[in-house]
Amino acid sequence: MHLKYESTLREPLVDGVKDYHQVTEDIISPIEAKPGKLWYIGFFISLVLLGFGAFSVFWEVYFGTGVWNLNKTIGWGYDITNFVWWVGIGHAGTLISAILLLFRQGWRTGVNRAAEAMTIFAVMCAGQFPIFHMGRVWMGFFILPYPNTRGPVWVNFNSPLLWDVFAISTYFTVSLLFWYSGLIPDFATVRDRAKTKLRKLLYGVASFGWTGSTKHWQRHEALSLVLAGLSTPLVLSVHTIVSFDFATSVIPGWHTTIFPPYFVAGAIFSGFAMVNTLLIITRKILGLEDYITIGHIEAMNKVIVLTGSVVGVAYLTELFMAWYGANPYEFDTFYKYRAAGPLGWSYWIMMSCNVISPQVFWFSKMRRNIMVTFVMSIIVNIGMWFERFVIICTSLYRDYLPSSWGYYRPSWPEVGFYVGTFGLFFTCFFLFAKYFPVIAVAEIKSVLKTTGKSYKEKMGKYEAQDVDAFAHDQAHH
Amino acid sequence: MLQDGIIEPAATALGGATFAADAAAAAGKISTKQGGKLELLYQKVAIGSGKEANNPWLQEMPDPITRATWDNYACISNTLAKTFHEELGDDYEINADRKVLTIKANGKEVKLPLLIVPGIHPETIAIAVGYGRGDAKLIGKAAGNIGKNAYPFVSFNGQTFDYFAADATATATGDKYPVGLTQTHNSYEGRPIVKETTLAEFVANPKEVNADRAKLHHYGEDFAHDATMYKDVHMVPGNGVKWGMSIDLNTCFGCGACTIACQAENNVSVVGKEQVIKAHEMHWLRIDRYFAGDVDNPEVVFQPMLCQHCDNAPCENVCPVAATNHSSEGINQMAYNRCIGTRYCANNCPYKVRRFNWRDWNGADSFEHNLYDVADMNDSLTRMVLNPDVVVRARGTMEKCSFCVQRLQDAKLTAKKQVVRLKMVKRKQLVNRLVLLTLSSSVT
Numbered sequence: 077m078h079l080k081y082e083s084t085l086r087e088p089l090v091d092g093v094k095d096y097h098q099v100t101e102d103i104i105s106p107i108e109a110k111p112g113k114l115w116y117i118g119f120f121i122s123l124v125l126l127g128f129g130a131f132s133v134f135w136e137v138y139f140g141t142g143v144w145n146l147n148k149t150i151g152w153g154y155d156i157t158n159f160v161w162w163v164g165i166g167h168a169g170t171l172i173s174a175i176l177l178l179f180r181q182g183w184r185t186g187v188n189r190a191a192e193a194m195t196i197f198a199v200m201c202a203g204q205f206p207i208f209h210m211g212r213v214w215m216g217f218f219i220l221p222y223p224n225t226r227g228p229v230w231v232n233f234n235s236p237l238l239w240d241v242f243a244i245s246t247y248f249t250v251s252l253l254f255w256y257s258g259l260i261p262d263f264a265t266v267r268d269r270a271k272t273k274l275r276k277l278l279y280g281v282a283s284f285g286w287t288g289s290t291k292h293w294q295r296h297e298a299l300s301l302v303l304a305g306l307s308t309p310l311v312l313s314v315h316t317i318v319s320f321d322f323a324t325s326v327i328p329g330w331h332t333t334i335f336p337p338y339f340v341a342g343a344i345f346s347g348f349a350m351v352n353t354l355l356i357i358t359r360k361i362l363g364l365e366d367y368i369t370i371g372h373i374e375a376m377n378k379v380i381v382l383t384g385s386v387v388g389v390a391y392l393t394e395l396f397m398a399w400y401g402a403n404p405y406e407f408d409t410f411y412k413y414r415a416a417g418p419l420g421w422s423y424w425i426m427m428s429c430n431v432i433s434p435q436v437f438w439f440s441k442m443r444r445n446i447m448v449t450f451v452m453s454i455i456v457n458i459g460m461w462f463e464r465f466v467i468i469c470t471s472l473y474r475d476y477l478p479s480s481w482g483y484y485r486p487s488w489p490e491v492g493f494y495v496g497t498f499g500l501f502f503t504c505f506f507l508f509a510k511y512f513p514v515i516a517v518a519e520i521k522s523v524l525k526t527t528g529k530s531y532k533e534k535m536g537k538y539e540a541q542d543v544d545a546f547a548h549d550q551a552h553h
Numbered sequence: 554m555l556q557d558g559i560i561e562p563a564a565t566a567l568g569g570a571t572f573a574a575d576a577a578a579a580a581g582k583i584s585t586k587q588g589g590k591l592e593l594l595y596q597k598v599a600i601g602s603g604k605e606a607n608n609p610w611l612q613e614m615p616d617p618i619t620r621a622t623w624d625n626y627a628c629i630s631n632t633l634a635k636t637f638h639e640e641l642g643d644d645y646e647i648n649a650d651r652k653v654l655t656i657k658a659n660g661k662e663v664k665l666p667l668l669i670v671p672g673i674h675p676e677t678i679a680i681a682v683g684y685g686r687g688d689a690k691l692i693g694k695a696a697g698n699i700g701k702n703a704y705p706f707v708s709f710n711g712q713t714f715d716y717f718a719a720d721a722t723a724t725a726t727g728d729k730y731p732v733g734l735t736q737t738h739n740s741y742e743g744r745p746i747v748k749e750t751t752l753a754e755f756v757a758n759p760k761e762v763n764a765d766r767a768k769l770h771h772y773g774e775d776f777a778h779d780a781t782m783y784k785d786v787h788m789v790p791g792n793g794v795k796w797g798m799s800i801d802l803n804t805c806f807g808c809g810a811c812t813i814a815c816q817a818e819n820n821v822s823v824v825g826k827e828q829v830i831k832a833h834e835m836h837w838l839r840i841d842r843y844f845a846g847d848v849d850n851p852e853v854v855f856q857p858m859l860c861q862h863c864d865n866a867p868c869e870n871v872c873p874v875a876a877t878n879h880s881s882e883g884i885n886q887m888a889y890n891r892c893i894g895t896r897y898c899a900n901n902c903p904y905k906v907r908r909f910n911w912r913d914w915n916g917a918d919s920f921e922h923n924l925y926d927v928a929d930m931n932d933s934l935t936r937m938v939l940n941p942d943v944v945v946r947a948r949g950t951m952e953k954c955s956f957c958v959q960r961l962q963d964a965k966l967t968a969k970k971q972v973v974r975l976k977m978v979k980r981k982q983l984v985n986r987l988v989l990l991t992l993s994s995s996v997t
Contacts, residue, residue, distance in 0.1 A: 138920060138923055139912065139913075139923050139925075140910070140911055140912040140913060140923065140925070140948045140949060141894065141896075141909070141911055141949065142828065142831070142833055142911025142912040142925070145831060146896070146911075147831055147832030147833060148832050148833065148834070148899065148905060148907075148908060148909070149832060149905055151896030151897070151899045151900040151909070152896065152897075152900060206895075209895065209896075210893045210894050210895055210949070211892070211893065211894020211895075211896070211909065211910065211948065211949025211950060211951075212892070212893050212894050212918075212947070212948075212949035212950065213893075213949075215893045216893055218874045218891065218893050219873050219874055219893065229875075229891065230875070231873060231874055231875065232870070232872055232873055232874060232875035234870040234871075235870065235871050235872055235873040235897070236871065237871065237872075237873040237895055237897055238873040241873070321897075324871075325867065325871065325900065325901045326867045326901055326903060327900065327901060404744070405744075408742070417643065418643045418644075418646070418647045472900060474738075475903070475905070476744075476746075476903045476904070476905075477746060477841070477858070477903070477904060477905055478738040478740060478741050478742050478744070478746075478843070479736045479738065479741075479839075479841035479842070479843070479856075479858065479905075480736075480904075480905035481646075481737065481738040482737070482832050483646070483647035483737075
């Protein structure tokens, strides 16, 4: 066995004195125990929200999109705002699982399982909006290009909405595969420890007959790498395509070439904020502070301050271009009706939440403060919601012809639909936290002996050793 | 037009011409008492004396000046409105709720919401007659429970009826009442949407009107071709018929008759006041009205607005299912059956002429008990008003001006039948003939 060594200057990724068995105990035992009171309360609230959301959607589908307050001028409001917001949130999971894997960032092991779960649930929530925003949702299958008996009727490949269909469905599929393939060894662990027949059966089926043989591990690693390779372009492409919905249109405030990078940065920004929100609660409730350490939280806060600043630069670039571009309609949109005007308040909420407040994370003390991080993670997601609202509504409500200018306030089914997706998200997340290992057990074990605190402390004696003795003891085995 | 809105009893029939002759005489008779306001009663172009009050099309036809539907109200100037702490601006624009005034004159009173009309005299309050006809059960579903009756203000001076009162007072009640306007923003914001000039100026300097285009010359000589990245397939000679419509803006005075003609021809749905407030009205053809210049003494311009049937239309390339597409004759057409209702086309329309079926206005969807019918327009008898040449559109689909494609097709068929050997006719003559036939079929 080689000596596993990592500089003691690097912060440990696993705190406490752990061996492999202890890691399994810490992460798997909540699955085997009855959930606590808080879990039941949270799950019940989620189900209530989900039920209300389902009722709101029923109301809209039955009586028509007119029960929403969209109108002849503003054809998209809460629906597409929420769609883009949820899709954006998903991006952190893919970034953590794919790009950080390729960049060999060891800290991803503590958070990747939950972040990927978040991605999948967020994309599920996002998908509801483009589906139910359709006036005739029962005809929604028209959007799928498949050989059909409706004559030579085909989809319109020029439409960014069609690109969305491909982008989102690919994204969901790849994310789901990636997440599930990582879960297989951990499901097998649960199966092997199972004391009840039902648990053994269900986790046995879920783990696809995993035995832990070298061949299995080899294939598993190869699959992970392939999926990481597939997911990496998706981190960039999915939100790029979502931004094309706006960028390829003719509406001032939408027709902007900066949108793809700006949307991707914003997506990662909001996604990491959501990961923080979820993990700060999860680590507390499941007692996983040793695995999701302050170091993990700090690393994510660094991503937040970086992407938040990228987004800030994008906002300022847009303002500059609205002036420099000398298009009077675009100038009016940005300076008269977005930064000012009846919806101007939303712009300033966006600016303060997304650009100004994340700047506190330049300070290490703030990055490592749980309370500050939690509050900021909520603020960032409020800001990012308003970013999408600003882009969609403040561009539409006062566009070319002033005779059609309007205003927009959501109605109860619109708010209900949004609230309902929170219900869907948290229902899924609570089930995940109860029945799935929320931290990738196998992956933590792979970094434990390099980066575990108790193992790093044992390195002191080697560092004191002189080089020849060390080489004699360790290098020539 | 509102200032001109006094109807002398001798000329009860509508007509600006009759009225212009009487205006000086009428003005001479009127003098306000100290401190009182002048109250004028007028007939709306759509509702008249009230005889059209039961016609939902006409109730929903926006008033040419106020753009209001389904109500009467107290028209006052911005200056007078300020005394009630109301004025034109964003707040006034984005809220449909209007302050309710108590208007007293001739010992009678009525409570009506105020509506600011730029250009009306600051000491004048104008109210339309023909509203407040009573309960819906007695008078009919469209006319019932709408507006307030202003006829009690009419007085008899021994010879004729006075449709004004010189001693009117208005006080705020503290209540609010929503009024459904189809247009809330009054200014065209200096944009080159409407271009105005006088004949004298035009004769003196004919190029001035389009002087702003000179600034765009360095983008290319011909904007229609240079501004697009698409290959121009629309103006190629030899493609056959290419439809267009010209509207003489010099002649248009905004009466709205075309809006109703379009509504009748194309089975355009009536949506009712609540939905007008939500900006869900369905008119394919509307008249935009802009005020220009001084708020107290503005000029008024009208601009009929309908689908422009753009070549390289922005709505067409964003539809994911190609439900809206271009015909070989230059028409931007809708395949209603194909539409899934994403509304992307409407968002991307620079003219905002696309209309979405927000509700089931006419029983054309497959859900039961969700009909949204404000004026009994869907019973078997009333449905006979529908034009059988045009389909009714289902809830959840987009619709818009079709250039009356049913008439175009009809004209082509008629031409085919009448001009037996089309090949013998030169194309130019054919097109001329088609235009004539279309015109004649729209007359018949």
